Amino acid sequence: MCGRFSLIASPEELSEFFAVLEIEKFPERYNIAPTQPIMVIIDGPVAGDGSNLPQRRALLVRWGFTPTWVKDPKNFPLLINARSETANGKASFKAAMRHRRVLIPASGFYEWKRPPKGSKEKSQAYWVKPKKQKIVAFAGLMETWSSPDGSEVDTAAVLTTAANNTLSPVHHRMPVVIDQEDFGRWLDCKSQEPRHVADLMKPADDNFFEVIAVSDAVNKVANMGPDIQTPLTDEQIAFANTLEPAKKPKVKAEKPNSGQMDLF
Numbered sequence: 001m002c003g004r005f006s007l008i009a010s011p012e013e014l015s016e017f018f019a020v021l022e023i024e025k026f027p028e029r030y031n032i033a034p035t036q037p038i039m040v041i042i043d044g045p046v047a048g049d050g051s052n053l054p055q056r057r058a059l060l061v062r063w064g065f066t067p068t069w070v071k072d073p074k075n076f077p078l079l080i081n082a083r084s085e086t087a088n089g090k091a092s093f094k095a096a097m098r099h100r101r102v103l104i105p106a107s108g109f110y111e112w113k114r115p116p117k118g119s120k121e122k123s124q125a126y127w128v129k130p131k132k133q134k135i136v137a138f139a140g141l142m143e144t145w146s147s148p149d150g151s152e153v154d155t156a157a158v159l160t161t162a163a164n165n166t167l168s169p170v171h172h173r174m175p176v177v178i179d180q181e182d183f184g185r186w187l188d189c190k191s192q193e194p195r196h197v198a199d200l201m202k203p204a205d206d207n208f209f210e211v212i213a214v215s216d217a218v219n220k221v222a223n224m225g226p227d228i229q230t231p232l233t234d235e236q237i238a239f240a241n242t243l244e245p246a247k248k249p250k251v252k253a254e255k256p257n258s259g260q261m262d263l264f
Contacts, residue, residue, distance in 0.1 A: 001081045002138070002158045002175045004218060005109035006030050006127075006229070007039065009135045014039075014058070014105055017135045018183065023058045030228055031110075033221045034080045038063045040140055040156055041103040043187040056187065065157035066145040067092045073145065082141055084159045084176050084201035088194045093157070096141035097194045101186055103178060104138040104158060108209075110218050113170045124237065125219065126170055127212045127229045139176035139186060139201060164203035170211060177204040213237055 008030060011023040018041045032038060037060045044057045065079040069091075079092060087093040108129030115121040130136050139159040146152050159176040167174045178186050182200050185192050213232040217223045 001111075001160055001171065001173045002109050003034065003080065003111075005032050005106045005138075005175075007032060007105055008107045008226075009105070013134060017180070018056055018058075018103065018105065018137070020056045020058050028226075029224070030226055031218055031221060031224050032063070034078055035062060035064050037061065038156065039105050040142055041105065041137075041183075041187070042100075042142065043189070056183075059154065061142060061154035061156045063157075064155055065092070065096075065141060065143055066153065066155045067143055068095070068145060070145060071148075079157050081160050081173075082157045084139070084161045087141065087159060093141055096143050099189050100142040101189055101197070102140040102142045102156060103183060103187065104140040104156065106136050106138055106175075107134060108136065109138075109175060110214075111167070111171045111174075111211075122216070125214050125216050127214045127218075127231075128167065128170075128174075128209050129212070130208060131210050137178045137180070137183065139178050159201060161201055161203050164208075165206045166209055166211060167203075174203060176201050177208065 006029060008028040009017075011025055014020065015023050020041060023039075026039075040059050040061050041056050042059055044055055063080055065082065066073050066076065070076045082090070082093050088097045108127060111126050111128055113124045113126065115123060140156050141159065142154060142156045144152050144154050160173045161176050163170075163172050163174045178200055186197055186200055212229075214229055215232060215236075218228045
């Protein structure tokens with residue numbers, strides 16, 4: 001799964017990587033959590049030139065997918081991930097798979113290796129980042145939820161797939177990664193149906209990511225500095241396991257609002 005991730009690339013780097021004309025300046029984000037605003041890349045028409053050609057745009061949405069038919073998000077599960085193998089058949093995601101596929105920029109993500117049941121060891125946090133590039137594009141789905149008062153909230157979820165050999169020792173799931181050469185296919189919801197892009201929803205190559213043990217500081221949303229990505233030594237990991245087990249980070253849903261989201 002993907003429960004936390006990071007985005008520390010500059011707007012200029014993102015603009016070049018995703019072929020987006022302009023991205024507004026934003027701060028580096030080391031610990032992005034569910035219900036917070038995240039950036040997505042979508043296809044949209046070119047305004048004013050009459051050609052209606054596709055043009056990628058960056059948009060801020062709430063991380064926590066809410067289907068249009070939900071009456072009250074407070075009574076609906078927080079959908080931060082969607083299983084790529086079944087999303088096209090699920091009522092919550094079917095429409096978005098066909099009409100609202102997006103790319104989610106990231107610098108990497110965090111995962112936790114849970115100890116066996118009954119073990120006294122702690123859960124170990126890992127920072128998972130690309131080996132050879134600064135930016136990675138997760139496959140995502142987007143939906144706009146409308147409240148009874150007429151306000152709208154754009155929401156999104158990260159698509160996941162089975163973990164590759166690099167990630168499987170830590171967790172059995174991982175985000176779907178879309179390669180640059182496949183951005184156009186993935187975002188083209190007019191001519192590319194879900195069956196046409198099914199081949200893109202696969203685990204990343206085994207040598208794409210590196211897995212780095214980090215401290216449990218990432219468990220707290222309030223910890224937002226670069227130090228949460230500092231690698232741990234084997235000695236530090238061994239010492240941590242002699243301490244009391246850390247509590248699993250909790251995800252609390254927030255009530256959607258109609259205010260403009262920002263990254264500050």
